[in-house]
Amino acid sequence: MTRLGRSAVDVSRLALGAAAIGNLFTPVTDAQAEEAVATAWASGVRYFDTAPHYGLGLSERRLGDALHSFPRDEYVISTKVGRILEPDPTGSGDDLANGFAVPATHRRRWDFSADGVRRSIEESLNRLDLDRIDIAFLHDPDDHAEQALGEAYPELARMRDEGILGAIGVGMNQAELPARFVRETDLDVVLLAGRYSLLDQRGLTELLPLAAERGVSVVIGGVFNSGLLADPKPGATFDYAAAPPELVYRALQFNAVCGQHGVPLRAAALSFPFGHPAVASVLVGARSAAEVEDAAAMLRLPVPAALWAELKDRGLLPPEVPTPDGVH
Structure with a gap:
């Protein structure tokens, strides 16, 4: 378990994102959702992430139901505000x-x-059937930066002081605006999706070094870049769209090097973010x-230092990118 920033919230190295059990793209049954959460628990996962956006509240309801049989003090839930x-x-x-196979109610x-923000948190508490939320993220404030900084963040900070929230952060698919939040607020954590992976290290330009300097933790989502790094092949998706041929070729090169070291590409993709000291969870x-x-x-699979070294030698990773070097 790793402590988030200056909060009292600890998260597991692996976190379960619950958008899929909110019927992301295709339906999932209640039983399948419950089984996925139970399996995550049995695998050691103690951090679960959801949002009102995911399935128009279905993800929150299913996650809350699935976690009810587990001790509340032993898991962490994050949800989001802004919608x-x-x-x-x-x-x-x-x-x-909007991406979810649910009725448009x-x-x-x-x-x-x-x-x-306060209304959103109260409604999430009702859907989750909880009396507190461990982490609240400002969700995709790309086009609402000033209101999020001037109104939403201060309200989340008040709710953190009131004990309704354990930690607060911002969750986005870009690295530039989260860096501004880290500079201008007292965040505990940033959820960065898709911008710190084997194929895309834009998070390293400013956000990750700044977070490390300021004592802000980073949770990395999208390590497979929506599919390309899980199963690289023509027709695979990158950021939820068809991957361009040059990215498919590069992903296949990653896959070939990993194969030479006896490591599945998925294992390298999951381990890679932990090379940076700001990263708390994937x-x-x-x-x-x-x-x-x-x-x-x-x-759980160890990734040998020689694999990271070869990826750099072949120009697949920049030489300055930090790697876990065998830590697992």
Whole structure:
């Protein structure tokens, strides 16, 4: 377990992202969701991440239900603020336009106001059936930076002081705006998705060094870049779109080097972020027990220092990028 920043919240090295059990792209049954969470627990996962956005609240409800049989003090839940869910009586069809195979019973409304943040947390507590949330992230404030900094962050800080929240952070798919939050606020943690992987180290330009300097922890999501680094082949996805041929070729080169060292590419992708001292946990989305078991097994595998050295020698990783060097 690793402590997040200056908070009292400890997280496991592997975290379960619960977007998939909110029916991300395709439906998952209640039983499959419960089995995935139970398998994560049996694999040592003690950190679970969700959001109202995921399945219009379905992810939060399922995660809360699945964790009810486990001791509350032994796990950590993070959820997110910035999108308010409002009933839509005229809603019809599904929510697949937003990525989720659920009925379109609600609509999302961006809201980074103080009142909106507090309402969002209260509604998440109800869906999760909890009396506190361990970590609250400002979720995708890309187009709402000033309101998130001026209204949402101070309200989260008040709720942290009140004990409703254990830690606060920002979660985004870019590295530049989170760096501004680290500079201008007293965050505990940043959730960085897709921007610190074998294929994309934009997080290293400013965010990760700044976080280490300021004592802010970083949780890394998207280590497979939405699929390309899990199973590199033509037609694989990178950032939820078809990967361009040059990236497929590069991923296949990574795969070949890993194979020469007897290491699955998935294992190297999961281990890579831990080379940076700011990284506390890696967040993996899974929709089944089998996917959870695979991620846990891959992270347990030792990755030899010689593999990282060869990746640098071949120009697949920049020479200045920190690597775990055999730590697992």
